[in-house]
Amino acid sequence: MRRQVLLALSSAALVLAVGCSTNPVTGKSQLDLMGEAGEIRMGISYYPGAIQGSLGPIDEKDVQATVERVGQAVAAVSHRPGLPYQFTAVNDPEVNAFALPGGKICITRGLISRLESEDGLAAVLGHEVGHVTARHAVSAYNQRIMATAILVGGAVYMESEDVKNRGLITLGAVIGTQLVLASYSRDQERQSDDLGIDYAVKAGYSPQGMVETQRILLDVQKRQPGFVERLFASHPMSAERLVTAQARIATLPVDVQGRPVRSERYRTEMAEVIVERPAWDLASEGQALLSKDKDREGEAKLAQAVRLAPEAGVIRTLHAVSLASLKQKGPAADEARQGARLSGDVYVSRLVAGELLLEPDPAAALENLEVAEKLLPGEPMVSLLRGEALEKLGRRQDAKAAYSEAQARDPNGDVGAEAARRARGLG
Numbered sequence: 411m412r413r414q415v416l417l418a419l420s421s422a423a424l425v426l427a428v429g430c431s432t433n434p435v436t437g438k439s440q441l442d443l444m445g446e447a448g449e450i451r452m453g454i455s456y457y458p459g460a461i462q463g464s465l466g467p468i469d470e471k472d473v474q475a476t477v478e479r480v481g482q483a484v485a486a487v488s489h490r491p492g493l494p495y496q497f498t499a500v501n502d503p504e505v506n507a508f509a510l511p512g513g514k515i516c517i518t519r520g521l522i523s524r525l526e527s528e529d530g531l532a533a534v535l536g537h538e539v540g541h542v543t544a545r546h547a548v549s550a551y552n553q554r555i556m557a558t559a560i561l562v563g564g565a566v567y568m569e570s571e572d573v574k575n576r577g578l579i580t581l582g583a584v585i586g587t588q589l590v591l592a593s594y595s596r597d598q599e600r601q602s603d604d605l606g607i608d609y610a611v612k613a614g615y616s617p618q619g620m621v622e623t624q625r626i627l628l629d630v631q632k633r634q635p636g637f638v639e640r641l642f643a644s645h646p647m648s649a650e651r652l653v654t655a656q657a658r659i660a661t662l663p664v665d666v667q668g669r670p671v672r673s674e675r676y677r678t679e680m681a682e683v684i685v686e687r688p689a690w691d692l693a694s695e696g697q698a699l700l701s702k703d704k705d706r707e708g709e710a711k712l713a714q715a716v717r718l719a720p721e722a723g724v725i726r727t728l729h730a731v732s733l734a735s736l737k738q739k740g741p742a743a744d745e746a747r748q749g750a751r752l753s754g755d756v757y758v759s760r761l762v763a764g765e766l767l768l769e770p771d772p773a774a775a776l777e778n779l780e781v782a783e784k785l786l787p788g789e790p791m792v793s794l795l796r797g798e799a800l801e802k803l804g805r806r807q808d809a810k811a812a813y814s815e816a817q818a819r820d821p822n823g824d825v826g827a828e829a830a831r832r833a834r835g836l837g
């Protein structure tokens with residue numbers, strides 16, 4: 411069971427046009443992998459995969475509204491106000507934020523729950539907008555990384571501000587689109603920090619939000635040193651970034667420096683996410699244990715997380731996966747059903763329910779797989795599982811069609827091969 415959930419890795423081709431354009435921040439001409447239209451297209455096409463690869467959008471209207479409002483405020487005063495910016499709060503419990511080219515930005519639950527003010531949020535989103543406006547993702551520094559990513563099998567290039575939990579990367583592999591984490595150069599990070607402060611200040615926020623943000627990153631690095639060293643080999647450390655931000659803020663007019671930090675409204679609007687943080691931290695620890703094959707300890711942590719936040723659908727889904735790996739089929743199916751019911755628009759929850767409910771309730775499995783297809787169209791694993799559900803429901807012709815769809819979506823991979831084998835079994 412778990413094998414099927416974990417083996418899904420397909421590829422998507424990136425079509426890139428080469429040309430020259432002027433950098434909106436520096437005013438200099440630069441060689442680009444793509445023009446602005448290409449940049450926007452790329453962001454739009456990979457955003458759903460990036461969101462779902464980060465465990466889907468947080469199912470809280472207030473949280474999404476705040477992230478969107480603050481993000482649009484800093485984007486509006488940026489060097490490229492006309493891009494189709496979009497800001498999404500995602501369920502990943504790690505401390506992170508990232509931007510796709512063209513202005514599609516995500517911030518994680520782990521970071522939102524650690525921030526203390528709207529000014530901190532403005533600094534983070536301003537920093538990400540800075541990567542977009544300065545076109546860092548399409549700069550010469552990243553062309554090499556991107557070329558490699560494309561060679562590896564067509565991957566999304568995306569920036570990651572911080573550490574990704576290994577366990578969640580495994581789960582992220584459920585998403586057909588492979589997300590490649592790449593770091594920016596020191597200079598690019600520094601430039602984005604500067605731009606983040608500028609945009610936040612122009613939008614009326616306190617520049618101290620950047621200090622708040624850098625302190626959080628620094629704290630994470632102190633708590634998980636080994637982790638960070640490996641992943642941050644080419645990433646500037648926050649100690650330096652903190653000092654640099656403080657120095658820059660010191661050059662601003664006194665009244666700007668002294669702007670009050672607004673934390674009350676932030677705490678109210680983000681209350682659900684802040685309150686649930688201990689449960690998600692446990693879930694993250696549980697995922698890390700599972701990724702080290704410590705299934706029993708991982709399940710225990712996730713069960714503890716579920717007791718703390720029984721309404722957190724994605725945690726129920728992660729718990730379902732851990733129960734399945736312990737071969738506890740009945741409880742795993744029940745938990746997967748709850749996960750799908752409580753998660754909102756989360757692909758992974760629907761996929762896991764689609765798989766774990768196949769035997770006890772193929773009709774419910776099918777329903778969940780149809781939702782998964784809408785959330786992230788084109789995944790071969792969804793077609794394969796749909797075929798299995800249809801087969802169990804006695805709909806042979808429909809099952810055959812689903813299997814051939816899986817083959818078409820994954821002509822050279824394991825999922826396509828498995829679909830072909832099952833189609834032959836149907837005669």
Ligand SMILES: [Zn+2]
Nearest residue numbers: 571594599602
């Ligand atoms: Zn950055």
